[in-house]
Amino acid sequence: MCDSHSGVILISHWNVIMLAGLNFATLLLSVAVCQGSQYKDINSETVSVDQGSTYGSLWPLPQQVSLSEVSFKLSSSSFRVVDAEGSSAGPSCNILQNAYRRYYEYLFGNARKTGHFKRKAARSELSELQVSITSGDSDCDGYPGATSDESYELTVDQPYAILKAPKVWGALRGLETFSQLVYEDEYGAKSINSSKIVDFPRFQHRGILLDTSRHFLPIKVILANLEAMAMNKFNVFHWHIVDDPSFPYLSRTFPQLSQMGAYHPYTHVYTPDDVKMIIEFARLRGIRVVPEFDTPGHTQSWGKGQKDLLTPCYSGPTPSGTFGPVNPILDTTYDFMNLLFKEVSEVFPDAYVHLGGDEVDFECWKSNPDITKFMEQHSFGEDYSKLETFYIQKLLDIVTSTQKGYMIWQEVYDNGVKLKPDTLIHVWKGNQQQYQNEMAKITLSGYKTFLSSPWYLNRISCGQDWTSLYRADPHNFTGTDDQKKLVIGGEACMWGEYVDSTNLMPRMWPRASAVGERLWSAKDVTDVNDAYSRLSKHRCRMVE
Numbered sequence: 001m002c003d004s005h006s007g008v009i010l011i012s013h014w015n016v017i018m019l020a021g022l023n024f025a026t027l028l029l030s031v032a033v034c035q036g037s038q039y040k041d042i043n044s045e046t047v048s049v050d051q052g053s054t055y056g057s058l059w060p061l062p063q064q065v066s067l068s069e070v071s072f073k074l075s076s077s078s079f080r081v082v083d084a085e086g087s088s089a090g091p092s093c094n095i096l097q098n099a100y101r102r103y104y105e106y107l108f109g110n111a112r113k114t115g116h117f118k119r120k121a122a123r124s125e126l127s128e129l130q131v132s133i134t135s136g137d138s139d140c141d142g143y144p145g146a147t148s149d150e151s152y153e154l155t156v157d158q159p160y161a162i163l164k165a166p167k168v169w170g171a172l173r174g175l176e177t178f179s180q181l182v183y184e185d186e187y188g189a190k191s192i193n194s195s196k197i198v199d200f201p202r203f204q205h206r207g208i209l210l211d212t213s214r215h216f217l218p219i220k221v222i223l224a225n226l227e228a229m230a231m232n233k234f235n236v237f238h239w240h241i242v243d244d245p246s247f248p249y250l251s252r253t254f255p256q257l258s259q260m261g262a263y264h265p266y267t268h269v270y271t272p273d274d275v276k277m278i279i280e281f282a283r284l285r286g287i288r289v290v291p292e293f294d295t296p297g298h299t300q301s302w303g304k305g306q307k308d309l310l311t312p313c314y315s316g317p318t319p320s321g322t323f324g325p326v327n328p329i330l331d332t333t334y335d336f337m338n339l340l341f342k343e344v345s346e347v348f349p350d351a352y353v354h355l356g357g358d359e360v361d362f363e364c365w366k367s368n369p370d371i372t373k374f375m376e377q378h379s380f381g382e383d384y385s386k387l388e389t390f391y392i393q394k395l396l397d398i399v400t401s402t403q404k405g406y407m408i409w410q411e412v413y414d415n416g417v418k419l420k421p422d423t424l425i426h427v428w429k430g431n432q433q434q435y436q437n438e439m440a441k442i443t444l445s446g447y448k449t450f451l452s453s454p455w456y457l458n459r460i461s462c463g464q465d466w467t468s469l470y471r472a473d474p475h476n477f478t479g480t481d482d483q484k485k486l487v488i489g490g491e492a493c494m495w496g497e498y499v500d501s502t503n504l505m506p507r508m509w510p511r512a513s514a515v516g517e518r519l520w521s522a523k524d525v526t527d528v529n530d531a532y533s534r535l536s537k538h539r540c541r542m543v544e
Helices: 094-108 168-181 219-231 256-261 272-283 331-347 363-367 369-377 384-401 410-414 432-444 466-471 504-508 511-520 528-543
Strands: 040-042 045-047 064-074 080-083 128-133 152-156 161-165 190-199 205-211 236-240 288-292 310-315 318-326 352-354 405-409 424-427 448-451 487-494
Touching: 080 094, 094 128, 094 168, 128 168, 152 168, 161 168, 168 190, 168 219, 205 219, 205 511, 219 236, 219 272, 219 504, 219 528, 236 487, 272 288, 272 331, 310 363, 318 363, 331 352, 331 384, 363 369, 363 384, 369 384, 384 405, 405 410, 410 424, 410 432, 424 432, 432 448, 466 511, 466 528, 487 504, 487 511, 504 511, 511 528
Parallel strands: 080 128, 128 161, 205 236, 205 487, 236 288, 288 352, 352 405, 405 424, 424 448, 448 487
Antiparallel strands: 040 045, 064 190, 152 161, 152 190, 310 318
């Protein structure tokens, strides 16, 4: 998944807890300062002085936007967000009620009047945003899923604005757009222009991957990232929760995994309550939480708490004292995996789990005499990819029995493992030509796929690199329209070799915003100058 997974961790894992009270929002660095117009050299291109976009600070750009010069005032004492008459979601819909409060505070801070009567809106003021869920089943009590409807229509006019959406997920996206239409003058007075917006995502899967194994990430960092994801209309949190360096997931079934495998068994773990809270925080923002438990490689931390799970490596005829990937020849391995993934399927409500399957080093397997004997018995010859396939196939059967779908890194497909038709294949390897060829190959085979290769945000360079992220497109490969329909989207990834709680947010945002617009907005939204104008303002809004 990362070209340098063996990279040295520069910052001690004992120092990853942030100083109390540190405000992540103030760390959001990059594109521009928040006032004035600037010349910027972007990847050797000169972006003209920011004259302002026709679309203000909308990000990601909606599918259809019509803005008028007619403006209305918004007053904290008179404006409110309410359920529209006839909406299928009412006062008991905590997703929307929570969102109404959240976006009011985004707009007005803590400006609610207390101890006074509500003032009647003046003629030039907008008094209400009425939210109407139009389908019979609002999804208020559910979780967002792979096929959730995020479409919405927003009309801003007097006497009130109207937000219509078939499901609550679209209403959440529409509330974000409404908040982005609001601007203020030099005296702090809020205004919004008459507008008509019809919007929906171009791709269904718009993800952010966080790695919590190489450096433990405190919960507050994960929640801050989820907030930023909602501001950019991302809808999948791919939680790469465990890996070689540490096992911070506290399993009820196998508590010894984190007891022995976490950096610290009490301070550097995610308890069941922590996980539940993160999933609910994400749900309230229309974000899925997809966990990744990567095997058979990337499992060194697993072996500390689970005896005989990993393969003993040999130096000549004797054990070397080191261990390799999961031992695929023992029945106890599959007994363990069956119980672990049964728990995972119950803890994480999403319909999918990511199973990894990448970067399996065969050297340890090759050195082990028991593995060699097993290979001979199964007529695998010296092709260790067949042994990997043997393991993965049994694991896929285990996960299928839990009624979960699965995502896998591309190596599993490349090695010829038999996959279910609904398998999602995650492309991460190679340069532009290589990943485009891989996308073409996978979709020609009839599988759905999503892209991360150009969006490894842990890779940094001098100056601004968001334009290269912005230009990458999951559909840019040679294939038929039917093949393109099998591309469900992409993910921006932040691997943790050199990233912890002190630098994750400024490294992630607003660079990930470029990926967000590519995955949400129409294919022809490619004007870098217009994007720069909007992204500069959007970045300031996130900081605020």
